[in-house]
Amino acid sequence: MKQESRIAGLLMLIGLTFAFLGQFYFFRRREYVWDGVLLWGIATYAFALLLLILRRQEQGHRKRRPPFWKQWSPLRWLWLCGGALLSLEAGILARRHPPEADFSPFLWMWLVGVCAFLASFTPGKPAWQALFHRLRAHAGEVTALVTLLAIALAIRAVDLEHIPANLGGDEGTQGVAAIELWGPPLGNPFATGWFGVPTMSFLAYGLSIRIFGATIAGLRALSALIGTATVLAVFLLARELWGPKVAWPGAVLLAVSHYHIHFSRLGSNQIADGLFMALALWFLIRGLRSLPGSSASLYQFALSGAVVGLGWYGYFGARLAGLVAAAYLAWRALATPRFKDRYGRAVVVMVLAALVVVAPLMLYYTVHPEEFAGRSRQVSIFASGWLEQEQQITGRSALSLLLQQFWKSISAFNYTLDPTFWYRPGIPLLDFVSGILFILGMIWAMAYLRRPANGLLLIWFWLALILGWVITENPPSSQRMTIIMPAVALLVSLGLNWLAELTRRLLVADERPLYVGMALVLVVVAGLNLHHYFIVYTPRRVYGNPTAEVATELARYLTREGRDCTVYFYGPPFIYWDFGTLAYMARGIRGVDVPAPGEGSPPPLEEGEKPCFVIIRERLGELEELRRQHPGGKETIVYSEVDGRPLFLLYQ
Numbered sequence: 001m002k003q004e005s006r007i008a009g010l011l012m013l014i015g016l017t018f019a020f021l022g023q024f025y026f027f028r029r030r031e032y033v034w035d036g037v038l039l040w041g042i043a044t045y046a047f048a049l050l051l052l053i054l055r056r057q058e059q060g061h062r063k064r065r066p067p068f069w070k071q072w073s074p075l076r077w078l079w080l081c082g083g084a085l086l087s088l089e090a091g092i093l094a095r096r097h098p099p100e101a102d103f104s105p106f107l108w109m110w111l112v113g114v115c116a117f118l119a120s121f122t123p124g125k126p127a128w129q130a131l132f133h134r135l136r137a138h139a140g141e142v143t144a145l146v147t148l149l150a151i152a153l154a155i156r157a158v159d160l161e162h163i164p165a166n167l168g169g170d171e172g173t174q175g176v177a178a179i180e181l182w183g184p185p186l187g188n189p190f191a192t193g194w195f196g197v198p199t200m201s202f203l204a205y206g207l208s209i210r211i212f213g214a215t216i217a218g219l220r221a222l223s224a225l226i227g228t229a230t231v232l233a234v235f236l237l238a239r240e241l242w243g244p245k246v247a248w249p250g251a252v253l254l255a256v257s258h259y260h261i262h263f264s265r266l267g268s269n270q271i272a273d274g275l276f277m278a279l280a281l282w283f284l285i286r287g288l289r290s291l292p293g294s295s296a297s298l299y300q301f302a303l304s305g306a307v308v309g310l311g312w313y314g315y316f317g318a319r320l321a322g323l324v325a326a327a328y329l330a331w332r333a334l335a336t337p338r339f340k341d342r343y344g345r346a347v348v349v350m351v352l353a354a355l356v357v358v359a360p361l362m363l364y365y366t367v368h369p370e371e372f373a374g375r376s377r378q379v380s381i382f383a384s385g386w387l388e389q390e391q392q393i394t395g396r397s398a399l400s401l402l403l404q405q406f407w408k409s410i411s412a413f414n415y416t417l418d419p420t421f422w423y424r425p426g427i428p429l430l431d432f433v434s435g436i437l438f439i440l441g442m443i444w445a446m447a448y449l450r451r452p453a454n455g456l457l458l459i460w461f462w463l464a465l466i467l468g469w470v471i472t473e474n475p476p477s478s479q480r481m482t483i484i485m486p487a488v489a490l491l492v493s494l495g496l497n498w499l500a501e502l503t504r505r506l507l508v509a510d511e512r513p514l515y516v517g518m519a520l521v522l523v524v525v526a527g528l529n530l531h532h533y534f535i536v537y538t539p540r541r542v543y544g545n546p547t548a549e550v551a552t553e554l555a556r557y558l559t560r561e562g563r564d565c566t567v568y569f570y571g572p573p574f575i576y577w578d579f580g581t582l583a584y585m586a587r588g589i590r591g592v593d594v595p596a597p598g599e600g601s602p603p604p605l606e607e608g609e610k611p612c613f614v615i616i617r618e619r620l621g622e623l624e625e626l627r628r629q630h631p632g633g634k635e636t637i638v639y640s641e642v643d644g645r646p647l648f649l650l651y652q
Contacts, residue, residue: 086113228265
């Protein structure tokens with residue numbers, strides 16, 4: 001035993017040393033990436049040998065669940081059927097309704113129907129009393145959790161008007177869609193809009209604007225709240241699966257993640273993907289761990305299905321929640337005796353709940369089938385023709401290109417940088433320390449794959465990685481994968497816990513210093529992430545690309561100086577007046593695009609109007625002609641705060 005302990009300690013030291021070196025090469029010697037891969041390979045091999053030694057001392061324990069059978073009362077069937085019919089009828093009526101008419105009655109009909117359907121599974125007063133007693137019994141933990149959520153919200157909500165400094169074009173487009181949907185009259189919430197995105201998400205952001213104001217901060221406020229709620233959902237899920245030792249670090253890691261913070265500060269619906277996934281899985285696990293056939297179990301399954309269905313109304317990534325839940329249930333059915341007898345009815349309830357929630361949108365898709373998978377076809381490397389085209393251009397095989405896609409995707413957390421202007425942080429999606437712990441957590445989770453909690457997490461991670469990045473164009477595009485970040489945070493937490501456990505078993509017997517060490521690691525990670533996002537990244541104004549910077553500064557200037565002029569915009573073909581940033585921020589200001597030379601005739605000035613000419617940097621060569629046509633004008637140049645380059649010139 002002593003010899004094995006010495007060997008295990010040596011393997012741990014070797015693994016950590018080579019992991020540190022591999023991460024150092026990824027971060028600081030990026031030109032030697034394959035050396036970094038080799039170093040990480042040695043570290044992984046050392047940890048694999050360490051696992052073989054430690055697993056000899058472990059014994060598995062399985063929980064037994066009793067069988068179930070319980071009949072429903074007629075009243076519950078009435079609520080169930082009535083709620084389902086109301087939701088279905090809302091979709092049917094909305095499909096037949098004129099697009100310009102008011103859809104609010106159908107929205108209320110759908111809400112009442114969904115609530116009635118879920119109410120049919122409500123466990124009753126004793127269950128709620130048990131919940132309140134449980135909260136009171138864990139008052140200290142609840143207080144700590146509320147404190148963490150307050151910190152997470154503060155990180156996400158401080159100065160939303162100016163961080164990020166640019167309002168992205170897609171943000172602005174969604175903001176305009178949200179305002180238009182609210183009307184009056186209220187638009188169709190069961191349809192699709194910009195880029196085939198379901199309009200229900202625009203309805204949610206429209207509510208945020210109505211509550212917090214039609215400003216940048218008002219548009220982004222809902223995302224800050226959703227990002228904070230995701231931290232809570234991840235804590236609850238992790239506590240259910242692994243206990244507090246994983247839940248607390250996992251929640252903290254997600255709360256301070258620079259990647260998650262960024263998308264929690266954008267007025268865009270991708271941030272909700274992780275919340276839908278975590279909530280759906282939390283309800284599912286609670287349903288599986290409740291007494292089979294009990295009202296509490298059925299209620300949890302119904303809530304899980306409802307969240308899965310609700311995810312269809314958000315960004316496309318949230319639809320993965322249903323696939324992950326289905327894959328996990330299929331695995332448990334194969335691995336667990338009599339699973340179908342115990343949970344078959346509950347799974348049916350889950351599917352029905354999802355269908356009741358999503359029914360109106362599905363009815364819309366029956367009339368507009370091209371909208372169902374239109375966006376997926378656009379970004380898929382297969383459907384878009386990208387794979388075939390790249391084969392012809394590069395002369396490489398399909399397998400070689402797929403392996404390249406896989407490498408870009410799996411290395412996004414440690415090496416490959418986000419290529420899009422949705423974020424473009426300049427570093428991998430994990431900080432240096434978290435990158436090490438992430439791979440350690442992956443090693444541990446893969447080693448104990450048969451544990452249901454680990455299996456669920458790995459199904460979540462790998463399905464998201466493959467469907468969201470590997471088989472889509474230009475990975476790792478950050479906007480498509482907010483759904484994976486909670487899973488990544490949990491893998492980092494598992495890596496941290498495994499490292500602490502190894503230290504306890506091989507080096508330090510007392511747990512108290514280990515808790516202090518884990519807390520210090522979390523503090524370091526928080527410092528790295530917050531420093532990078534707020535001190536390094538934010539001043540660069542990278543988000544949204546230079547076009548968003550020009551549009552944001554122009555809109556702020558025009559709204560600050562007054563709205564009593566007509567803007568003749570010398571922007572095309574680089575930027576147009578209907579660009580989302582201008583459309584949202586400069587609402588009420590009339591603007592006209594002035595075509596580039598050779599692209600068309602300039603629009604004539606209308607009699608009696610007050611013209612204001614705006615020339616972007618790329619078209620400053622036309623200033624002399626403008627001066628000749630309209631002499632004596634006042635010129636104002638607005639410069640970039642980042643590098644001092646001219647953004648645009650105002651000529652009045």
